[in-house]
Amino acid sequence: MKRRNPLIDNAKVVLIFFVVFGHVIQPFKAELKEIEVLYNWIYFFHMPAFILLSGLFAKGIADKGYLAKLFKRLIIPYVVFHFFYTLYYYLSTGADGWEWTVLNPQWSLWFLLSLFFWHLMIIVFKKIPTSLSVIIAIEIGLIAGFINEIGYTLSLSRTFVFFPFFLIGYFLTDKHLLALKRTWIKGLAILILTSVAVGLFLAPSFPPEWILATTSYEQLNAAGVGALARFAFYILSILMIGSVIAWVPETSNRFTHIGQKTMYVYLLHGVFIYLFRSNNMFKIDNVIDLFGLGLISFGIVLLLSSKPVRMITEPLVEAKWSLIRQRLNQNNQRKTYYETKSS
Structure with missing residues (x-):
């Protein structure tokens, strides 16, 4: 079994934090220009980066x-x-009618x-030469925007628009990612990330x-x-993905x-987001408020990735029962041990 690359896992931790944090601050972007800039800055790279890393794992x-x-x-x-969130929203809002439109993806x-x-x-x-296949994928993403019928249904618009990132990830290797760790690239990365933030402001x-790619x-x-x-979006996103990965730790740590x-985290955090939004639980008046929401977002990441939560939700998230079976086996082994010891 191939050993996991800590750099990739660390990158996924950073990105899933930004997924949660982006959803937490979304309601405030219409009120504050600074929050709108931060939100757009995050959305220029976080899902494209997630998609690119997913392509890395598609080689099988x-x-x-x-x-x-x-x-x-x-x-x-x-x-x-989809059923769970449809039911959750229906019960939470007290809507008059029940509608389960499985072809239209709920939220994330x-x-x-x-x-x-x-x-x-x-x-x-994968049967097409690398450079040509990426060019074709980009052309498809650009052309999709001209067709009104390609939209939210079956996530077709996002499928075509974001596919170039997945394809690039498929052709990348761990060595390509490690090449971003060179000192001069890290310096350039800071310049790129800062320039995009200033440009957005x-x-x-x-x-x-424009960045959600839904219409x-x-x-x-x-x-x-x-x-x-859209082509400019592709260029900026790729530059930002490389810039973020350049600064992600490449060795294991306590969060890897x-x-x-x-x-x-991705599938379950919507429960918290809807709870926060429907009850107007937070506000942002200063940097301390923003920092506090960052801590709450990271707390959600820690909670939803914890073993107790995973053991309960594994049948839903992964359609398997391995953690529950593991716990039952451990209990049976412990029971057998004590019975043997007492006899």
Whole structure:
């Protein structure tokens, strides 16, 4: 079994924190320019980076039974959590009617659906020379914005728009990531990350759909320049992904193990986010408030990646019962030990 790369797991920990933190601060971006800038800055790289790292793990696509395992790992949890969140929102809001539209992903569940489709697309694209396949993927992402019918349903828009990141990740190796650790690249990374933040602060506000990739150029009233703007998004996102990874620790630490459990955090944190938003539990008046929300976000990451939570939710998240069986076996072994010792 191949040893996990601590750099990748550490990167996933950083990214899942930004996923939670981004959702926590989202309600305040319309009130404060600084929060809007921070939110957009995060969204320029955090999901593209997650998608790129997911591509790194797709190299077994040709293995026997891989697609069946993928269906179990992605589609079954998608259906389960789609039902769960639909029911949760219905009961929480007291809505008059019940509507379960499984073809329209609830909130962040789009990632599971798109991740499944990206693996299927890799089967074709891996047969094309690397550079050409990436160019074709980018062209598809650009062209998708011209078609109004490609939108939220089945997460088609995000599937096409974000596929280049997944494909690039598929062609990358650990050595490519480690190459980002050179001193001059780290210095350049700070310049890139700072420049994007300053640029976002100076730029006028823009619809979040530009970075969420959910709608067409026409629906964004930008049919003429939409493709150019999306291409700029691709360039900036790649630069930011490399810049963030350049500063991620490459050795194991006390939080590295969380990188193996990010799917639990991703699928479950919506419960907290909806609870916070529906009850207006927080506000941001100063930097201390923002720092406090950062601590709360990290606390959510720690809680949802903990073993007790994983043991309870594993059947839903991974469609298996290994942690529960492990605990039962440990209890049986302990019981047998004491019975043998007392006899």
